[in-house]
Amino acid sequence: DVKVTQSSRYLVKRTGEKVFLECVQDMDHENMFWYRQDPGLGLRLIYFSYDVKMKEKGDIPEGYSVSREKKERFSLILESASTNQTSMYLCASSLVGQGLLAGELFFGEGSRLTVL
């Protein structure tokens, strides 16, 4: 069964802290994505990566960075957390053979981050 695993389901951090959200997929997928989900706004793309060490900005990259040192792992970093980054963060992956446009996104269960 395909699996996207996010390391923490719930995190509470203080303003200014550095936060790491980890995501691992076991499907040998080339593409990986980080989204944030907020009520009434749906899912918004923060960053994505189509290969190791490659990254592309999504719609709302400000305040975030990412790291992809291994194919199976994609990390989201909040250099200095702020209260407006309180949200649900979802990681996803997809198979490059289907292209970026078509094909299925496989999501993790999400990491709910609260910044106080």
Add this chain to the structure above:
Amino acid sequence: LAKTTQPISMDSYEGQEVNITCSHNNIATNDYITWYQQFPSQGPRFIIQGYKTKVTNEVASLFIPADRKSSTLSLPRVSLSDTAVYYCLVVSNTGGFKTIFGAGTRLFVKA
């Protein structure tokens, strides 16, 4: 840039067919339309994807008119377990790769 709009919520009864429509007026030629289902405390799960006309799989059908400015997800004979949030998504590579999710439609199926 395509913006997706879908109803906030819908109610239905078990055994009925449910149709959820999403509008995406500015969809571009190469954009795809995908629908996802999300239960509480879980990530979204793929339901169906299409480009034009009609696509059917074992759980749903997707109807896309010729102008592609809207799409309709059809769930046949819903059950209580279909109570969830349904997201319309346009995947675009116009002006850079983008995934444009709607705000979601909360479907509540009653007995």
